[in-house]
Amino acid sequence: MSRPQPPSFSAVAPSSTSPAQRPERQRQSLWLMLAASLWIATVCNLPLWRELLKLPELQTVRGLWFGLCFAVMIAGATTALLSLFAWRWTLKPAITLFLVSAAAGGYFMMAYGIVIDPTMMVNALQTDARETRDLLNWQFAAAIVVLGILPAWWAWRQPVRRTPVLRQLLRNLLSFALGLAVLIGALFAVFQDMSSLMRNHTQLRYLINPLNSFYALGKVAAKPFERDNTRILPLGQDARIADATDTASKPPLLLLVLGETGRSGNFALNGYARPTTPGLSALAARPDERLTSFRNAWSCGTNTAASVPCMFSHLGRTAFEDRKANYEGLMDVLSRSGMAVLWIDNQSGCKGACDRIPNVSTTQLQDPALCSEGECFDDIMLKDLDGRIKALPAERRAKGVVVVLHQMGSHGPAYYKRTPTAFKKFMPECTSNALQECSPAQLVNAYDNTIFYTDHFLSSAVDWLKTQETASAPAMMYVADHGESLGENNIYLHGMPYNIAPDVQKHVPWITWLSPAFEARSRISTGCLQKRADERISHDNYFHSVLGMLGVQTAVYQPALDLFAPCTDRQAAATKSP
Incomplete structure (x- = not known):
């Protein structure tokens, strides 16, 4: 009598518990897209809903209806x-990209x-590894995992x-038509409120996540098509150094200190x-020192990539943003005039200004x-x-030297x-890059310490310049590229769109310091400058002011x-400070 043979494993039917093989468990791609879209629209847009809740006009039942439609x-x-x-091969990767970007x-x-916005995107794309490291912390990792990776998983x-290609x-x-129809229908349901809200609170459009990031990235990618980037147009080919007013004057030595994230206030x-x-x-308190602080100066942008x-x-600023071609800059013109120029960078680069x-x-x-x-x-x-200066060509140094010192300055969020x-x-100062963890006092302490150190750096630069007076006419001009938010109205760091950025970011x-020799050579009256210290100036003045003070x-x-210029005429020279 033969024994019954056990069934072959190859003949075993697929388990009824295997969801991958049960047609009734397989879903249309539309349902997966809807699930991801609803997660993004609600949970991943908490910053948008937080800002909407602050608006008094939305603290009503009509406001709740508006939020739902939004x-x-x-x-x-x-x-x-x-x-x-x-x-088949792109849906889940695309959903993952959307989720992680939104997170x-x-x-x-x-x-x-x-x-x-596009400006913030440029800033992010030009962030180096050191700056990126300052932004990473456990809260960021937790947000990526909870809001992005787990839903993607x-x-x-x-x-x-799976369906045939044509189907x-x-x-x-x-699905595309359905998404558009839902978008248009919801928009028409609250069109009047939406129109008013976006007109009066333009910053909200930059909070729609992750559509804001995709739009900004698209604008950045399209920038090269808005102007001719294949060449850089020459500038100041006729540049030359004017004869000094004092025949016995020494060549100028100018330190241009490019500050980082400096708040004038x-x-x-x-x-x-x-x-x-x-x-x-x-220095400012001493009558024999020629130091002026312009207290009403405004930046060209709200981040380094825009301002420098x-x-x-x-x-x-306006013409630069609308330019149709790229031009050489200030340092090229100074070099073309015959001066010796040098850029020393302690930051993430000169953004093309020293190339x-x-x-x-x-x-x-x-x-x-x-x-x-x-x-x-x-x-x-x-x-x-x-x-470093002695290594520059001697024939150029004889005409003048301009050195740019690009600070690390007060770069955040790791101010400490x-x-x-x-x-x-x-003290105590904030020692975290998660600024919301710190008290306002700790955060301000950490930032103010960076200004205290910048003061030391600038004072040391002036001391060094004074050691050069036997052979040159030294001067220094310090200007920061942009300001910073320190938690005012729950805003930190910088990079807000210029038109809506708080003043502290702009x-x-x-600050200028002139030696007696430089003042005599340029005939700039420090006394006159100090009387004009509260007049509004901006980065628009920078290029032309440097040329003017050097006589290029x-x-x-x-x-x-x-x-x-208003302080270099004969009357101003006659009233200049001792």
Whole structure:
């Protein structure tokens, strides 16, 4: 009698518990897109809903209806976009991209009170590894996991019904039409309120997540098509140095200190109650020193990527933003005039302003006293400055020297990293890059310590310049690229769209120091400048003021934009300070 044979494993039918093989468990791609879109429109847009709840006009039942329709509009738009990628190999990667982008955008907007627009996107794309490291913390990681990775993991586990290509194309088109129809229907339901809201609160459009990021990225990608980027047009080819008024004058030596994230209102020199600038204030109090602080100066942009190229341009903010071609800048014109020029960078680069002149980066130097963890304190730029200048061509140095010192300054959010221990005057300070964890007092202390150190750096620069007076006519001009928000109205850092950015992100310090020899050579009256210290100036004045103070003659120079020009006539020279 033969034994019964066990069934072969190859003959075993698929388990009825396997969801991947059960047609009734497989879903249309539309349902997966709707689920992802609703998650994004609600949870990932908490920064938007937070701002809407602050508006008194929405604290009604009508406001709740508006919020509901707004969420439906976002979900409809997201579904329409996802339907463009609703194919077998692209749907889930696209959903993952949307979710992770929404998680990252939602975290930064929620944590720092920022908005995401093309300017902020440029700033993000030009952020180096060091700056990126300062922005990373456990809260960011948790937001990415909870808002992005876990929903994406769920989406990847959902079986999606496979359909022939033509049928899938038809379904994608129907999904796209459905998303648009939902968007338009919800918009018409609250059109009057939406129109008024977007007109009166324009910042809200930059909070619609992640559509704001995709729009900003698209605008950045389209920028090269708005102007000719294949070449850089020459500038100031006729530049030359005017004869000095004093035949015995020495060649100028000008330090242009390019500050980072400086708030004019946090400089004691400008009336701030805390003693953040003891060195500069002491210089300003001495009648034999020629120091002027312009207390009403405004930036060209709200981040480095926007401000630095703009302030070194001859165009001014409005024309620079609308330019159809790229031009050489201030440093090119100075070099063309015959002067020796040098750019020393302790930051993330010069954003194109020094590409065609001698330049050096100090960020990777290995100085045990001034550098650690891939970052150096600003004092590193003054170390061996004599040697760096002597290495420039002698025939150029005989005509004058201009050195740009690009600070790390007050770069956030890790303000505490910008100051050596000896310069932590205001304590306790915030020692976290998650600024919302710190009290307002700790945050301001950390920032004010960076200004205290900047004061030391500028005072040291003046001391160094004084050692050069036997062979040159030295001067210094310090101007910050933009300001900073320190939690006012729950906004941190910088980079807000210029038209809606708070003043603290645009109001910058602008300080000049002139040696007696430089004042005599240029015939600039410090006394006259000090009387004009409260007049409004901006980065639009920077290019032309530098040319004016150095006596560089060129057709691109505009005297009306030279802030020194009104103080260089004979009457001003006659009344200049001793």
